Amino acid sequence: MSDMKKENLNNTKYDIPPELQGQVSITTLDKIYNWGRKASVWPMMFGLACCAIEMICAAASRYDTARFGMEIMRPSPRQTDLMIVSGTVTKKMLPTIVRLYNQMPEPKYVLAMGACASGGGPFKEGYNVVSGVDKYLPVDVYIPGCPPTPQAMLHGMITLQRKIEAEHFPDSRWYSKGSLEAVPIPVLGPDIMDPRQFELIKEQSLARLAEQEENASQVDSVEQKA
């Protein structure tokens, strides 16, 4: 790969004796490790909506994500590093998506493909539509478009590679002490419920009840007067 030419690889403060140049390279662990990771990102085989079709096209012969080491799509989340959220996230689907994310081993990345995954898109106002997957999962790269063209998709993937490249052991969240906490799985009730918001939901709906009762009693008293 072009960016792993000797000159790039070797830019540490150690000098390599002239007679060993070309045979020995000295580099940092970060660099070599990230290089390996970014050139073998395995996305999850997981399509949600229209954007998934463009994702398939990006993986097919004309655009060919294999050129970037990303062609191996795995259906099982346990074998993947990247979740491409390719389409509209609905409330009914959301618990499954969060569960799939939790099942992925670290390090893991999320790529929000298209307007819907990024913020609800054309269907934002819909009662069953989640306005952006980032309301629930941490997103690494957003790709605009409806649907993004395969070229935009490739650009998003390259952006992700850059991000991976810039990671640094000591401060990346994957390698700090204690494992990452799983994202709590939303519950399907009268509407989708985020467990992190249970308190708030209770508060708000009790307030609404009180308001309604007050209105009702006002109406009652008006009627009584009449």
Next chain:
Amino acid sequence: MTEQVLAPSSELLTRFPEVVTADTRKSYEGYLVDRARLVEVATYARDQLGYDYLSSVTGVDYMPDGLMEVVYHLYKTTGGPGLVLKTQTPRENAEVPSLVSVYPGADFQERETWDLLGIRFEGHPDLRRILLWEGFDGYPLRKDWKEAYYEEDGKPFKSRWPDAHVHRAEDKNPYQKNNSYPAGFNPETYTPEGDAALYASLNRTKAVYEAKAGDMDSDLIVVNMGPQHPSTHGVFRFVVALDGETIVGLKPVVGYLHRNHEKIGERNTFLMNMPYTDRLDYLSSLSNNFGYALAVEKLMGIKPPERAEYLRVIMAEFTRISNHLFAIGSFLNDLGAMFTPMLYALVERELILDIFEAVTGSRMMCNYFRFGGVARDLPEGIYEKMRELAFERLPKQIDEIDHFLSNNEIVRSRAQGVGILTPEQAIAFSAAGPMLRGSGVPYDVRRADPYSIYERFDFEVAVRYHGDVYDRFMIRIDEIRQSIRILQQALRDIPQGSIQEGKPQYQVRVPAGEAYGRVEGPKGELGFYVISNGKPNPWRYHVRAPSFINLTAYEMMCTGNKIADTVAILGSIDIVLGETDR
């Protein structure tokens, strides 16, 4: 275009006086039937009048009148215009008798109407929610039901237009999300209903089987597939009960991509819905445009000029080819020929998409049709490209695909004799498109009830007679060949001229009334039922989605086959979840 023919249905009036009355509302068609005797009337229409095909069932909420109405569109599989039956019920405790016993194809559609409009269907064997989940609060398509981001009944919203203000809808919601909960709701004490109703339904099927099988030493196994599964064409889920490897019961679960097209569509203005139709069956956006344009044009009483008609047909037929290529590719994927046939199919599809992109500006979401015309004329050089494809390249490539796949031993042994659907069943279950024609019913809307300029073209309705997975696969190849024939004629004959009737307008005036526009989409009969009350927004906007209705027969086709066949059968139906769930 469908005109109401009075002859057979006036028979209904004389046969059922008092019960059946003509619908006399202005620009409405069809007959109002007393709900108490609906089943009887429908049985008569099917058996005596020959309306054997139930195309669409949907509900309308006439809130100002305090009424709910259920609308049935019936057709004859021998062709010709349709019969529209309607039945009314009060909004409170809305209930009408179920027609599943007469038309099994009503099953999912009635469940959908129950789910979204809260109309109960008395006598339905399995009335559960279908697109939403059990426990969801309310019936969203009722006119007094408001979503969390509700602003106004119709667009354009005053807050945004004409001053072009922008705000984030999230900022106005206490949860910063698209959520709202009933007053007094407490999530901590709430137990979600989960899949209890689904499993109860599966258990009923299991019990029937067990009773028949008598003493059994093995238990039935229940397997869940999806919604995340590599071969379900998107977020589709089904639950199967297995005896060994044999399927004894199967319940499809849809709605994971329910994007509320109809609710949003009723807030949108008429023209705003055009790009939304692209996103129904996102593999064939131009056919969707076609159906919607026809429905609204019927209401407006206009017709596009010649050149636009030709452009429409050309684009729709290219869409059919690209859709079928994709369907063939993913079907082979499902059989396990992972990705190689798909790659070949996609090469051709890309060439067609290039044309779409040049003409409409987008590869997939074309948004090309307008009421009374199309949006743009062909740019320079595209006509030649189209000719090259239609006359030279595609015929050869289709022969190649046919040659390599159709006689392949593995394809044959996986597909022949599997997932059989007889002609009677196909009609009864309202199957459409390749599924119907693969079962030996030569019914194609382009021929049976011609729209646009299809009568002018010389083509055959592809039909095959075994009704198995293999025939449903082959029929797509046949149809591609027929589409190429139509394309060649259309490209030969296309005249010069204008492409839009009148001036292009953002805000069209649509007179009050109802219309049902249907086209033969690549997946089958695609219908749009539109009601206007003279306002800028449709009062009702319903999509008769072939992918959704074709799934009604899925359980029956799978029962008795092996678990591995479910995937092949599903691939042969060719569903797109955007359309299934809408």
